Amino acid sequence: MTAKTIEATDFVRLHDGQNLCLLDVRTPAEIRNDALIPHIAIPLDQLDAKTFIAQREGLYSPDQPVYVICQSGKRAQLACEKLRKLIPEELIVVEGGMNAIRQAQGLTQTVKTPISIERQVRLAAGSLVFLSVLAGYFVHPIWFALTGSVGIGLIYAAVSDSCAMGMLISKAPWNR
Incomplete structure (x- = not known):
């Protein structure tokens, strides 16, 4: 109900x-x-x-x-x-x-504050994708799996309307 x-x-x-x-x-x-x-x-x-x-x-x-x-x-x-x-x-x-x-x-x-949780999530996801592509190209192809994982996480967040990365980031010390 x-x-x-x-x-x-x-x-x-x-x-x-x-x-x-x-x-x-x-x-x-x-x-x-x-x-x-x-x-x-x-x-x-x-x-x-x-x-x-x-x-x-x-x-x-x-x-x-x-x-x-x-x-x-x-x-x-x-x-x-x-x-x-x-x-x-x-x-x-x-x-x-x-x-x-x-x-x-x-x-x-x-009130003046740090950037919003949503923007922090986008920054973290984008950084993870960018760095994992670089690492996959220059270090070892296994790093491309992280890029796929971030993509799957974003799809799940959109479908379920819940964001595990957002919940995790909200517990960071600068967001308290």
């Missing part, structure tokens, strides 16, 4: 002047780059009911619905699936996440 959703434009209208309980499940680096204030920030990989309840305590009423956001909406859906049976609050995913909110109005607050 999918979580209840709200369009970004409706969320922007609702957010204006109201103290909504907003759960942001993006990485700290993504939040530093673009954030809605106020919010509860718990990355998806660290999200559990105990952590959420502890951070919500004193900020929001337990009977308020919880609006869940991420960058594009997929992680917010996963967060709702994770919390649905553990907390009594109504969970609502903001469709399209921060990308859609940014387009809808611009409630976000931008």
Whole structure:
């Protein structure tokens, strides 16, 4: 069962002047780059009911619905699936996440940060392909296998809408 959703434009209208309980499940680096204030920030990989309840305590009423956001909406859906049976609050995913909110109005607050996770993934994948082609040509042809592996990884990331390299890079020290 999918979580209840709200369009970004409706969320922007609702957010204006109201103290909504907003759960942001993006990485700290993504939040530093673009954030809605106020919010509860718990990355998806660290999200559990105990952590959420502890951070919500004193900020929001337990009977308020919880609006869940991420960058594009997929992680917010996963967060709702994770919390649905553990907390009594109504969970609502903001469709399209921060990308859609940014387009809808611009409630976000931008802070100077390192390059985005997505750009870091493209840089890493491109570098791996380039270096493995060079190594395959000058060192040994076995290095061409790495080029193929990166290609397969990119195809899988596109089909599954999940990126293992992105998750790995998001845990790097400069993205904390």
